[in-house]
Amino acid sequence: MEEVPHAIEEIKEKMKTVKHKILVLSGKGGVGKSTFSAHLAHGLAEDENTQIALLDIDICGPSIPKIMGLEGEQVHQSGSGWSPVYVEDNLGVMSVGFLLSSPDDAVIWRGPKKNGMIKQFLRDVDWGEVDYLIVDTPPGTSDEHLSVVRYLATAHIDGAVIITTPQEVSLQDVRKEINFCRKVKLPIIGVVENMSGFICPKCKKESQIFPPTTGGAELMCQDLEVPLLGRVPLDPLIGKNCDKGQSFFIDAPDSPATLAYRSIIQRIQEFCNLHQSKEENLISS
Amino acid sequence: MEAAAEPGNLAGVRHIILVLSGKGGVGRSTISTELALALRHAGKKVGILDVDLCGPSIPRMLGAQGRAVHQCDRGWAPVFLDREQSISLMSVGFLLEKPDEAVVWRGPKKNALIKQFVSDVAWGELDYLVVDTPPGTSDEHMATIEALRPYQPLGALVVTTPQAVSVGDVRRELTFCRKMGLRVMGIVENMSGFTCPHCTECTSVFSRGGGEELAQLAGVPFLGSVPLDPALMRTLEEGHDFIQEFPGSPAFAALTSIAQKILDATPACLP
Numbered sequence: 001m002e003e004v005p006h007a008i009e010e011i012k013e014k015m016k017t018v019k020h021k022i023l024v025l026s027g028k029g030g031v032g033k034s035t036f037s038a039h040l041a042h043g044l045a046e047d048e049n050t051q052i053a054l055l056d057i058d059i060c061g062p063s064i065p066k067i068m069g070l071e072g073e074q075v076h077q078s079g080s081g082w083s084p085v086y087v088e089d090n091l092g093v094m095s096v097g098f099l100l101s102s103p104d105d106a107v108i109w110r111g112p113k114k115n116g117m118i119k120q121f122l123r124d125v126d127w128g129e130v131d132y133l134i135v136d137t138p139p140g141t142s143d144e145h146l147s148v149v150r151y152l153a154t155a156h157i158d159g160a161v162i163i164t165t166p167q168e169v170s171l172q173d174v175r176k177e178i179n180f181c182r183k184v185k186l187p188i189i190g191v192v193e194n195m196s197g198f199i200c201p202k203c204k205k206e207s208q209i210f211p212p213t214t215g216g217a218e219l220m221c222q223d224l225e226v227p228l229l230g231r232v233p234l235d236p237l238i239g240k241n242c243d244k245g246q247s248f249f250i251d252a253p254d255s256p257a258t259l260a261y262r263s264i265i266q267r268i269q270e271f272c273n274l275h276q277s278k279e280e281n282l283i284s285s
Numbered sequence: 286m287e288a289a290a291e292p293g294n295l296a297g298v299r300h301i302i303l304v305l306s307g308k309g310g311v312g313r314s315t316i317s318t319e320l321a322l323a324l325r326h327a328g329k330k331v332g333i334l335d336v337d338l339c340g341p342s343i344p345r346m347l348g349a350q351g352r353a354v355h356q357c358d359r360g361w362a363p364v365f366l367d368r369e370q371s372i373s374l375m376s377v378g379f380l381l382e383k384p385d386e387a388v389v390w391r392g393p394k395k396n397a398l399i400k401q402f403v404s405d406v407a408w409g410e411l412d413y414l415v416v417d418t419p420p421g422t423s424d425e426h427m428a429t430i431e432a433l434r435p436y437q438p439l440g441a442l443v444v445t446t447p448q449a450v451s452v453g454d455v456r457r458e459l460t461f462c463r464k465m466g467l468r469v470m471g472i473v474e475n476m477s478g479f480t481c482p483h484c485t486e487c488t489s490v491f492s493r494g495g496g497e498e499l500a501q502l503a504g505v506p507f508l509g510s511v512p513l514d515p516a517l518m519r520t521l522e523e524g525h526d527f528i529q530e531f532p533g534s535p536a537f538a539a540l541t542s543i544a545q546k547i548l549d550a551t552p553a554c555l556p
Contacts, residue, residue: 027387028340029420030310034450060421061308061454103453106307106460108422111392139309139420140339141387142395168522169314173340176387183387203484209513213522239492243449 008154011122015155018053018130020272022189023148023160027177028170029139031163032194032232034063035242037136040161041068042247043265044132045091053084053130055121056095057148058138059107059114065097069245073098081126094125111143118147132272139173141180149184158272159187161229164220165195166212171220178224189271190227192264193217198234199256209234230264232257294360295403297410298332300551301438303429303467307458308451309420311444312475314342315521316511316543317417319536320442322528323544325372329412332363333374336402336429337419338388338395341378348524354379360405375406392424399425403432420454422461430465439551440468442508445496446476452495459503470508470550472500473543477510480535508546511539 015021024037034056041054056064065071065085073085075098084092096107096117109117127133138144149157160181164174174191181188193216198209212218221228235257241248249258295301304317314337321331335343344350344364352364354375363373377388377398390398408414416433419425430438441462445455455472462469474496480487490513500507514536520527531537 028310030308030446060423061457063450063453066450066453104456104460106422106457106464108427108461108464110424110427114423141389142339143391143424146389146391167518169342169345172342172345172384175385176339179385180387180389183389198479198488198490200481200484200486201488202486203481205481205483207479207482207515209479209490209515209518211515211519211522213519234490236488236490236492239448239490243492 007119007123008151011119011151012154014123015152018127018133019276020131021133021135021152021155021157022268022272023135023137023157023186024163025137025145025160025177025181026139026163027141027173027180028164031165031170033139033163034058034067034136035238036161036163036192036194037134038064038067038242039248039261040265040268041091041134042249043261044269045088048090050090050131051129052091053127053133054091054093054136055125055133056093056097056136057118057121057144058136059096059109059117059144061138062095062097064093064095064136066245067242068093070098071103071245075099078126081124083126092127094121114143115147118144119151122148122151141176145180149186157186158275159189161189161268162191163194164191164217165210166193166208166216167210168214171214171217175220175224178226188226189268190229191217191221192229193231195234196231201236229267230260232260232264293404294407295414295436298408298414298436299412301414301416301433301436302470302547303416303418303433303438303441304444305418305426305441305458305462306420306444306455307422307461308445308454311446311451312511313420313444314346314417315517316442316444316473316475317415318343318346318521319527319540320544320547321372321413321415322526323541324413324547326528327544327548330410331372332408332411332414333372334402334406334414334416335374335376335378336399336425337417338377338390338398338425339419341376343374343417344376344378345524346521347374349374350378350384350524352379357407359407361407363406363408373408375402377402395425396428399428400432403429422457426461427465430467438467440470442470442473442547444473444475445499446491447474447489447495448492449495452499455499456503459505469505470547471506472496473508474510476513479513506546509539509543511536511543
């Protein structure tokens, strides 16, 4: 337990080269957190001058390696720490998935061991100079979430993007997640409503596969006074590309889902830049 | 370490089935709920134990949100969902004072609650207890399996969607089951395609084939594919009985077939 404050200091030092930190949360599993995190990373990395880091702290179900086309990659150690695995020159990834030798290996760890891994990821990975660090989290409100917030407490997190689907069963968990963020004083950048409607590829008519029986994210956001960053419709090409480990934006640049993503990414960048200018004003005043 | 099961609240439960995944959001709670309803319609007495402490979905799915939980002399009385008392439910959802309050607990506290849930609910006589679990392979899962082990569960139903990211997590879950000595009764592939209600074109919204391939690879039975069905989604949101209300719906045939396979795989009990 004595080790923790020391680790927090070390992590704060390490994070000095990281400009913006964004957590992608949900509360509800399977709403598209990892898909979103990966595409947020791809979208931001399209600007070659921006350095992006994607950290997957889902210890039990690390999906990021697959979605980023990095399955089977291993992590290398150097004098300055662990090297992330690079998808592009400006997009580095770290996940427990890279530490497993087989796709069948299960990570059956209790809380303290998971926390230890998260601490290592934050302290020992040599990210270098990074503009955006995106942290993909597992579903729920447990050890991993408490740990990442605690370890990054003094390093300043820009905020959290919370993913939901339109159904009440998701919103139910997402309300809890929003309350968690408020409890731990984590700023909320906004909510993304994923799987929001489906356009049939044949007849082009829309169906609501996951009906928003209680008003969807829009009503929840109004009630809880958090921004709705956007709605991403279901597109079968998203799943296909994630399975292949490719960026969906390349395969379907004109899809309504791509357009929705781009708008959301822009809003996130605006939030982070606004934050940065506020900070700089504070320092200079 | 107990050598044999104490006669206790699980003594009257004939068969215990765990519903697992590894991957979140694949429909564990949905499958748990529908399996329980289908078994009940087949004339069985069923209980559902929802040990997802962070995201207890089942009370809402069965229209039982906000119901109060009472203590009796043998422990907690489960919430009965019907007059005949043929289907009952216990969930941490019933214990939350404010439904929007997050249960932000670390492992040891969760383990303690799960142990209590498993041993202190006065289920009475049940043919089946369906245990819904949260996603992952961590504290809660180990605690649940350890607490249930003395009662020799029938096995685990493992749920996936067709996509590779799900299958990837479910492979790990199968390893987990093997390591914990839990028999895998079979794999259910959920969200297996969507038939457009306007033109009847079937689209593989979440890719295709993963569940069946995995079952073959892992040498476990493939119990069936459940399609995406907005009628099912709606009934779950509204807390109604899908099996009763939508017998013509796409998901109905798959769900009742899966329930039948469970019934067929259940060993006959000594009277």
